[in-house]
Amino acid sequence: MRFRKVLSAIVVVLSLTSSVAFAQPETVIVSQDSPEQQQYQAAVKSYVENFVKDAYAPYYVINSIQLSTSDFTIDQGKLTTKVNVSLNKTLKAKSVNELPYVKGLNSKLNSLKLSRAAYVNDAEQVINDKIQDLEQYIGTPTDQNDSFRVTADIVDNQLDLTNAKFEFLNGLVEWIPATYFIPESETAIAENAEADLANDITVNRNYAVKQEASAIQPLATVKYDRLAARDYANKYTSEVTSSLGYDTSKWNPNYAWHTESGGVDCANYVSQAIYAGGIPKDSTWKPESTAWVNTGRNISNGLKQYMVDTKGYFYKTTKGGTSAGGFISAVNYSHVMFIVANDGVTMLFSAHTNDRLKASFANFSSSSYEFYYVNSSYL
Numbered sequence: 515m516r517f518r519k520v521l522s523a524i525v526v527v528l529s530l531t532s533s534v535a536f537a538q539p540e541t542v543i544v545s546q547d548s549p550e551q552q553q554y555q556a557a558v559k560s561y562v563e564n565f566v567k568d569a570y571a572p573y574y575v576i577n578s579i580q581l582s583t584s585d586f587t588i589d590q591g592k593l594t595t596k597v598n599v600s601l602n603k604t605l606k607a608k609s610v611n612e613l614p615y616v617k618g619l620n621s622k623l624n625s626l627k628l629s630r631a632a633y634v635n636d637a638e639q640v641i642n643d644k645i646q647d648l649e650q651y652i653g654t655p656t657d658q659n660d661s662f663r664v665t666a667d668i669v670d671n672q673l674d675l676t677n678a679k680f681e682f683l684n685g686l687v688e689w690i691p692a693t694y695f696i697p698e699s700e701t702a703i704a705e706n707a708e709a710d711l712a713n714d715i716t717v718n719r720n721y722a723v724k725q726e727a728s729a730i731q732p733l734a735t736v737k738y739d740r741l742a743a744r745d746y747a748n749k750y751t752s753e754v755t756s757s758l759g760y761d762t763s764k765w766n767p768n769y770a771w772h773t774e775s776g777g778v779d780c781a782n783y784v785s786q787a788i789y790a791g792g793i794p795k796d797s798t799w800k801p802e803s804t805a806w807v808n809t810g811r812n813i814s815n816g817l818k819q820y821m822v823d824t825k826g827y828f829y830k831t832t833k834g835g836t837s838a839g840g841f842i843s844a845v846n847y848s849h850v851m852f853i854v855a856n857d858g859v860t861m862l863f864s865a866h867t868n869d870r871l872k873a874s875f876a877n878f879s880s881s882s883y884e885f886y887y888v889n890s891s892y893l
Contacts, residue, residue: 551586554586554593554595554673555583555586555595557673557675558583558593558595558597558664558666558673558675559581559582559583559597561664561675561678562581562597562599562662562664563579563581563599565662565680565692565695566579566599566601566660566695567579569695569696569697570603570697572606572697572700573605573606573607573697573859573860574603574604574605574606574859575603575604575605575606576601576602576603577601577602577603577604577655578601578602579599579600579601579602580599580600580601581597581598581599581600582597582598582755583595583596583597583598584596584598584755584756585757588668591667591668591669592665592666592667592668593664593665593666593667593668593673594663594664594665595663595664596661596662596663596755597661597662597663597664598659598660598661598753598755599659599660599661599662600657600658600659600753601657601658601659602655602656602657602658603655603656603658604653604654604655604656605651605652605653605857605859607652608652608653609652610645610648610649610652613648613857613858613859614700614701614703614704614707614858614859615644615648615703615704615706615707615834615858615859616641616644616645616648616707616858617700617704617707618703618704618705618706618707618708618711619640619641619644619645619707619708619710619711620641621704621708622637622707622708622711622712623637623638623641623711633715633719636715636718636719637711637715639718639890640711640714640715640718641711643890643893644837647837647838647856648857648858651855651857651858656855656857656862656872657872658860658862658872658873658874659753659870659871659872659873660682660683660695660873660874661682661683661755661873662680662681662682662683662692662695663679663680663681663682663683663689664678664679664680664681665678665679665681666678666679680692682694682695682876683873684875684876685842685844685849685851685865685875685883686780686844686847686849686851686865686868687847687868688882690876690878694876694877694878695874695876695877696877697859697860697877698877703834703858703859706832706833706834707834709832710831710832710834710835713831713832713835714831714835717829717831718889718890735794736792736793736794736827736892737792737892737893738788738791738792738793738827738839738888738892738893739791739792740791740837740838740839740840740888740893741838741839742790742791742792743787743788743790743791743792743838743839743852744787744838744839744852744853744854744855745790746786746787746790746791747783747784747787747852747854747864748854748864748871748872750764750765750766750783750786751764751765751783751864751865751866751869751870751871752764752869752871753869753870753871753872753873754868754869759776759777759867759868759869760773760777760779760866760867760868760869761869764869765779765783765866766786769782769786769801770782770801770802772807772867773867776867777866777867777868778867779866779867780809780849780850780851780865780866780867781806781807781808781809781810781816781817781850782801782806782807782866783852783865783866784817784841784850784851784852784865785799785801785805785806785807785817787852788821788841791839793821793827793892798815798820798824799820799825804816805817805819805820808848809843809848809849809850810843811843811844811845811847811848811849812848817850818843818850818886821886822886826889827888827889827892828840828841828886828887828888828889829886829887829889830884830885830886831885831886831887832885833856833861833875833885834856834858835885835887836853836856836861836885836886836887837853837856837887838853838854838855838856839853839887839888840852840853840885840886840887840888841853841885841886842863842875842883842884842885842886843883843884843885843886844882844883845881845882845883845884846882849865850865851863851864851865851870851875852864852865853885854872855872860874860875860877861874861875862874862875863875
């Protein structure tokens, strides 16, 4: 509904006096400083800015926002451009108990207590850990970078944004409808939290049983500082808007860089962040090994298999069930991204090739991605 309001509010009609006939069936690359491009850029940026502000209005105060365009083309009377957004936002909630996610957790806990469920103590521990994590976002400004793509017709020298194709860049290459950028409703977030709590209780209980049955790793020897891992991830990447997609000047020079085939450094980067958090190297997982530099999606014995199946450091969970320090694995293509924030409303990730820095992950249920978070025994 909010998206429709934005569309109806931004009816852009640009009357141009240029002699260029944009309706002609040919590609016209408008010069960077032309009046036409400037007018189109201003209109499209206003369109995206209003959409973002309206989408975030229920949950955030937008402290600042900057927009730029790239890949600007006009082809057969159709304008296409990428709009890059950098913003700083603060949650409107004054305490964690005002967050719909926490409301959902507490609602589920109350139900468990009323039913005298066996795992009330486990639920309380999960909730306490989550609340402790979410407290860092209350009153704290957070940076975020996202990319949108707008495709609109130009008819009789007029730009029609009311019927534009409007997309959001999710992950590496997936352009999805921009409506998925809009945070879920409070009711949906609370319901997700209830489901996440039940899932986390089950996972933790199963892991405890597994640990009792086998000594795959003495717990006292491994501690994971997920915030140190987060800080590493944010330090050694950037938000690149050029067609190259990455900037090695921001990468850690102490590791090999994988830029072959247009860039395949994602698992190498995620492994570096996990190692910075304290997960130890060994003969299998070390720089340039298969387990270190491969996602495990298109080959066996990659990062996912090592961290989850072999060592059990991480476990598969839900989007809401993970926090900074976890990672996302794409199912349909070989790519991993490092989670750097999850405030109960929006998840942010950083990544390599294409480089992303504090980019939001779309709010939609999909089997196209899997989420992994560190087992509580290692925190």
